[in-house]
Structure formats: structure tokens, C-alpha cells
Amino acid sequence: MTDYATLLNESDLKATFQRMQLLESIEEHGHMSIEAIYDEVVKTHPSLSLATVYKNIILMVEKGVLVEVPIEGKKSKYELRKEDHIHLVCTECGEVEDKPRMEETDTILNTLTNSEHFKLTKQQINLYGVCEHCQVQEAS
Amino acid sequence: MTDYATLLNESDLKATFQRMQLLESIEEHGHMSIEAIYDEVVKTHPSLSLATVYKNIILMVEKGVLVEVPIEGKKSKYELRKEDHIHLVCTECGEVEDKPRMEETDTILNTLTNSEHFKLTKQQINLYGVCEHCQVQEAS
DNA sequence: CTGACTGCAAACGTTTTGCACGGTA
DNA sequence: TACCGTGCAAAACGTTTGCAGTCAG
Numbered sequence: 273m274t275d276y277a278t279l280l281n282e283s284d285l286k287a288t289f290q291r292m293q294l295l296e297s298i299e300e301h302g303h304m305s306i307e308a309i310y311d312e313v314v315k316t317h318p319s320l321s322l323a324t325v326y327k328n329i330i331l332m333v334e335k336g337v338l339v340e341v342p343i344e345g346k347k348s349k350y351e352l353r354k355e356d357h358i359h360l361v362c363t364e365c366g367e368v369e370d371k372p373r374m375e376e377t378d379t380i381l382n383t384l385t386n387s388e389h390f391k392l393t394k395q396q397i398n399l400y401g402v403c404e405h406c407q408v409q410e411a412s
Numbered sequence: 413m414t415d416y417a418t419l420l421n422e423s424d425l426k427a428t429f430q431r432m433q434l435l436e437s438i439e440e441h442g443h444m445s446i447e448a449i450y451d452e453v454v455k456t457h458p459s460l461s462l463a464t465v466y467k468n469i470i471l472m473v474e475k476g477v478l479v480e481v482p483i484e485g486k487k488s489k490y491e492l493r494k495e496d497h498i499h500l501v502c503t504e505c506g507e508v509e510d511k512p513r514m515e516e517t518d519t520i521l522n523t524l525t526n527s528e529h530f531k532l533t534k535q536q537i538n539l540y541g542v543c544e545h546c547q548v549q550e551a552s
Numbered sequence: 553c554t555g556a557c558t559g560c561a562a563a564c565g566t567t568t569t570g571c572a573c574g575g576t577a
Numbered sequence: 578t579a580c581c582g583t584g585c586a587a588a589a590c591g592t593t594t595g596c597a598g599t600c601a602g
Binding site: 285286288290291319320321322323324327328 | 580581582583584585586
């Protein structure tokens with residue numbers, strides 16, 4: 273997906289230069305905080321306002337273009353919406369990595385919620401730990 | 413567990429009246445935001461300071477007495493530390509319910525992270541949807 | 553008795569808001 | 578052209594801090 277204009281229009285949002293910049297930056301980096309998105313985009317578009325970033329991130333989450341990833345003890349990060357997956361969150365460097373969701377977990381979780389009469393709309397699996405890269409760092 | 417004094421002392425924290433009140437309120441309600449904890453405890457202990465609640469919640473999370481539960485689009489809630497479990501988060505009323513973790517998911521997630529050379533320290537599974545109670549409300 | 557903890561008030565950083573201007577469809 | 582979206586500055590909000598007094602161990 274690189275056609276942000278179509279994506280935005282299909283979500284009832286006008287395809288402004290700012291919104292496309294935000295999406296481009298998020299796709300490039302994977303998972304970003306609002307502050308990080310602003311810092312990144314303002315480099316190439318200095319008149320960008322932080323308020324605009326806030327307004328648009330919230331709006332794009334509501335419209336389903338973006339997904340919020342809440343993280344323990346930190347500010348939420350945001351990513352493009354894509355098929356369900358698991359997040360590996362490194363507690364050392366803060367990086368978030370995506371891993372495909374296993375079918376078995378889906379089945380188990382669906383069974384569990386069905387038996388609870390809970391109308392499941394969204395799964396969120398975050399695994400916290402130390403990524404391979406940071407383990408190497410620690411060793412030295 | 414009701415012996416908060418022992419729990420606190422074992423965690424290198426003094427067993428103050430305020431801390432015990434916070435823990436009691438959290439245990440009674442299950443999952444609470446900082447604001448909610450303050451609102452609840454200040455009723456019976458009017459001199460309580462919000463700053464004290466902040467300081468202590470953060471401290472007790474660091475010491476492992478409490479666990480932070482980050483939730484999409486909302487402020488984090490806090491719960492007593494207990495054996496691993498799944499959270500069912502109702503997007504209507506905001507209530508969080510605990511469900512026991514299935515062994516199969518544990519196995520799957522461990523296998524996944526091992527193969528990634530990711531040193532797993534903590535799992536977090538949140539399922540968002542509508543609880544049974546709110547589904548009944550909607551129908552009417 | 554002493555260091556840890558509390559409450560207060562002020563400081564701080566983050567997020568939201570209202571409004572005049574500018575740009576998309 | 579009509580609205581939606583942007584940038585700015587101010588306001589509102591949540592969280593943190595420093596300090597003097599108090600309390601648990």
C-alpha cells in the first residue's frame with residue numbers, strides 16, 4: 273500500500289499533503305509515538321503544527337486507517353492498519369516488532385470469548401522482553 | 413491476600429495507611445485508573461493528596477505489587493499482581509474482566525519468541541469487545 | 553530516632569480548543 | 578465555490594517536583 277490518497281478518500285478524509293506525510297513516516301518507521309511522528313515530518317515540512325498531528329492521528333484511528341498500540345509505562349505508538357499480528361515490545365530500546373498471528377491462538381481466544389458471551393471486536397497481544405539486538409549489547 | 417502490610421514490607425515499602433487504602437480499593441474494584449483510585453479513597457480519607465496516589469502507584473508498579481494495564485484510547489488501569497491472565501475490555505462501559513490464561517497460548521507464544529531469540533519477560537493479552545451486560549443494554 | 557512518606561502548591565509537559573486563513577474536491 | 582483542514586496561540590488537563598512537616602520501623 274502506497275496509495276495513501278485513495279486510502280484516505282475511501283475513509284472519508286481529504287488527501288492533504290500533511291496526512292500523506294504522516295502516513296508515509298509511519299509506514300517507514302513501523303510504530304511511532306505522536307511526538308516522534310511530528311519530529312520526523314517537521315524536518316521536511318517545517319510549518320507543520322503539532323496540533324495538526326494530534327488531530328489527524330486521532331481522526332485516522334477513528335476511521336480505522338491507523339491503529340493505536342498502547343504500551344506499558346510509555347506513550348502509545350501508532351501503526352498502519354494491517355492484518356492481525358502480535359507485537360514484540362523491547363523493554364530496553366523501545367522498539368516494536370510485528371509477528372504474524374498464529375491460527376491456534378485465534379481459535380483459542382474465540383472459543384474463550386464465545387463461552388463468555390463476549391462480542392469480540394479486536395485482539396491485542398503484546399509480548400514484552402529484550403530483543404536479540406539488545407541482548408547482544410548487554411553481553412558486552 | 414488481605415495482608416497488605418506484609419506484602420508492602422516484603423517489597424521494601426513502608427506499610428502506611430495511605431498505601432493500604434489504595435491496595436484495598438484496587439482489590440475491591442479489580443481494575444482502576446489513578447483518578448478513580450483517588451476519588452474512591454479520598455471519600456474516606458479526605459486529606460489524601462493526588463500526588464501521593466501518583467507517587468505510590470508508580471512505586472508499587474516498580475516494586476511489582478501492582479501491574480499496569482494499558483488500554484487503547486484511555487488512561488491505564490492498575491490491578492494487583494496475580495497469576496497471568498487475559499483481559500476482556502468492554503468498549504462500551506470500560507469494565508475490565510479477568511479470564512484465566514490457557515496453557516496452549518502460553519506454549520505457542522513461548523515457541524514463537526524462542527525462535528525469535530526474544531527474551532520474553534511478560535505477556536499481555538487484551539481482548540476488546542462488548543460485554544454481556546452491555547449487549548443486553550443495546551438490545552433495548 | 554531517622555529515613556521514608558505525606559500533603560501542599562507550584563511547575564511542567566502534553567493534549568485540546570477556537571478561530572482566521574488556505575487548500576481539496 | 579463550499580467545506581474541510583491547517584497553523585497558531587491560548588487554555589485546559591494530567592503529571593511531576595520540591596519542600597516542610599509527620600510517621601513507621
